[in-house]
Amino acid sequence: MSSEKRGATADPQLQQFIEVETQKQRFQQLVHQMTEVCWEKCMDKPGPKMDSRTEMCFVNCVERFIDTSQFILNRLEQTQRSRGSFSETMSD
Numbered sequence: 001m002s003s004e005k006r007g008a009t010a011d012p013q014l015q016q017f018i019e020v021e022t023q024k025q026r027f028q029q030l031v032h033q034m035t036e037v038c039w040e041k042c043m044d045k046p047g048p049k050m051d052s053r054t055e056m057c058f059v060n061c062v063e064r065f066i067d068t069s070q071f072i073l074n075r076l077e078q079t080q081r082s083r084g085s086f087s088e089t090m091s092d
Contacts, residue, residue, distance in 0.1 A: 034065045 042057035050058075 030069065034062060037065065038062055 038058055038061035041061055042054055044054070
């Protein structure tokens with residue numbers, strides 16, 4: 001029975017490792033998604049050199065993608081905070 005309890009309580013180092021690896025995976029997915037979106041939007045004809053118009057398109061696309069991702073993250077955090085404070089007032 002004690003081994004079952006030990007199994008239910010995960011090692012903090014293991015939990016931290018899993019959390020870090022999950023964050024890395026999310027980041028890689030975000031980079032992949034951003035690359036795909038910006039490539040489709042900006043790359044007309046792949047060639048040996050990128051012209052300045054295409055380069056600026058990529059720069060703007062990446063910046064907008066990052067801005068949008070940050071906005072969504074902030075909005076989700078605000079929503080979670082407001083739900084948390086709403087739940088706390090409901091339980092009082």
